[in-house]
Amino acid sequence: MRRISSLEYLSMSKPRRAWYKFYSFILNIPFAIGRFVKNIPFAIWKLMKKIGSWFVGIVDALHYGNWKTRMSALIWGFGCFAYRQIGHGVIYLGYEILFVLYMVFFGSAYLGKFGTLGTVKQQVNENGFVVIEGDNSFKILLYSMLTIVIILFTVVVMLKSIREAYSNQLGYSVALRTATLKDDVKQLMNHKFHVTILALPSLTLAIFTIVPLLFMIFVAFTNYNRNTMPPKNLFTWVGFDNFASILTGKALGGTAQDAGKWSYTFWYILGWTLEWAVIATLSNLFLGMILAIIINKKSIKLKKFWRTCLVTVVAVPQFISLLLVSKMFRDVGIINTLLHYIGIEPVKWLNGSREMAQIVIILVNIWVGVPYTVLTCTGILMNIPDDLYEAAKIDGANPVKMFSKITLPYMMFILGPSLITTFVGNINNFNIIFLLTGGQSGTANAQLAMSAGDVDLLITWLYKLTVNSSQYDMASVLGILIFIVVSFFSLFVYSRIGSVKNEEDFQ
């Protein structure tokens, strides 16, 4: 597309301008991705430099430090003992001993088998007793992850012990005293308060989020599924096979069965997921905005009453309201009964065709989601300063003009950033699909792979793959792909929100 000058741009009519903007936005996407990819090496380089600077400090410390400092690379905390920091020294030394014990008795055994994920199969004799315990691939992978995280942490601790020894050496020659443990505890409530605050949450985050996620990311490169379930069987590395079969439909190593089916299902479900997320987000936004404006109209009475009617849906837990609605849409449910009274033939809502189920899902989503938007918009509408409208009135603006020039821009300004958050939330909207339909409409699609239904979203398919059919390898691949989709949209917004970039400006 030809770049146009600003004069040409200004001479365009309004719809053409909007079209131009939209068009150039779409055309810009590849360049934006290109820039992003181009920036990756720089980011890595910066990170390496940062890590490198750490080590430079350490090399300095070892080079210029005295023997006490150098000793503390081997016996951590030696530099602390030597400068009368008994408390510190005990902690460092204790950690070192614990770490060595952990590695000798536990970690190394598992880490050693990380490359193969176990080679000895469990053997059972004819009476069903286990003769040879064998390797457990699951445990090997999990504890290897744990050990790697612990080793990384330990490296940090070790470097810190050397640094501290060196700074002790420097500080002692000046002040003839070093910080005691008591000083440190005081600091933990003051300048190092963040350490106190973040320590425990970080630990739970590491155990229950980071290690499991790392584990699952690695599972995506194995063939861990119901055929290779430990402890009876072993699973092993398969490289990018799973990704290849789910994305392109061609099996690389022949380990994944029905590769074509997997990829067909993935693209089928991805298409519907995006379709759904776009429709759900936009319908909720616009209907909610319109409704909020109507209720907020000056001449309308009983504002609170109308709002309360809508908002009840937000307050009731979704598993109640959605399960109830799914029963209302059954063949002999209350909706069909009411339609029968009016004289309309019963309709197969959720267990008829796929299109019908999709329409019902979107309608129910409007029912569930619009009140949220109304709540938000009401808050925004009340915040618009009245003098804006008064000034506009004096200038002779009519209501339509006031709406399009004041109300709408104001609302979009505030709702804009949250739009993508909602969009991403809809991509991962488990409740509405699963509780309403179970992911399946009335017409079965035989081309779909393992346990996928024809109105499943990626997230519900992931859930089913995990819970119902134990296809953990494919579930992990799916999780990573969801991450890629979500991060694509999120990064786009994140890079545009000013509050992230100019954080210090607001304080």
Added chain:
Amino acid sequence: MKYFKTTKRSAKNAIADTFIYILLAVISIVWIFPFIYLILTSLRGESTSIVTYLFPKEWSLKNYIWLFTDKKSDFLNWYLNTLLIAIVVSIINTLITLLTAYALSRMRFNGRQSLMKFMLILGMFPGFLGMICIYYILNAMGLVNSKLSVIGLMLVYVSGSMMGYYVSKGFFDTISKSLDEAAMIDGASRSKIFFSIILPLSKPIIIQTLLGAFVAPWGDYMMANYIIGSGGSKFKKVAIGLYQMIDSNTKMSDNFTRFCAGGVVVSIIPIILFFFLQRYYVSGVTGGSVKG
């Protein structure tokens, strides 16, 4: 002439308003109808299955009585489990979220930016992905499908709470830093500043976080089903129990009215909380994004 013009306009307005009132009435009925249906069904005495009429022929409370007193019903257990989980999780969650937000908003330390970026990326993975592994870890600790599974679920809900710091950080960012500086000159420590200056100023965000952290585990089905879905009935929570009460056609015909009664009971606490604290909810939704 002028008089004529105004009456014409007000007549036009009146028509528009009537139209709007009709529209609002229809919308309200559509929005409220499922809940009326829920309450009416829960009060139906004559049959427990799904029927093709709206109003019960025999009004009674026996569905509620069945839920709480019948030997086959573990509803009271589920309810207490859920309540316990929701209360504990909301308190711990709020504490962690606020403290994290404070640290990230006020303190400047090495790795702060990286930590925030890291958590942002972590949050983009679907939360359910790690569940197989979490299940194994909790199972090894004996916290799955057992008496202690309540604790297991609490751990699951609490573990990621650090990542929800974003809105509260936005709030803390708006509190002037000169407050901190003044207190520091007077010799207050960081912890003291947080507990006696920042916290009292952040009532809206505290209530909003508490509310959100209470309602989420209260209604969660996805995570909970994996941890406690297949264990003893007594250890479940309402979302799982009520779902399984009607998950097949035979169970449907036995339990549909009871499910509705359970639904009414389960909804009471969130509804009360919500209507009393609605304005905090609204301020929370817009509060985080206003500065964008």
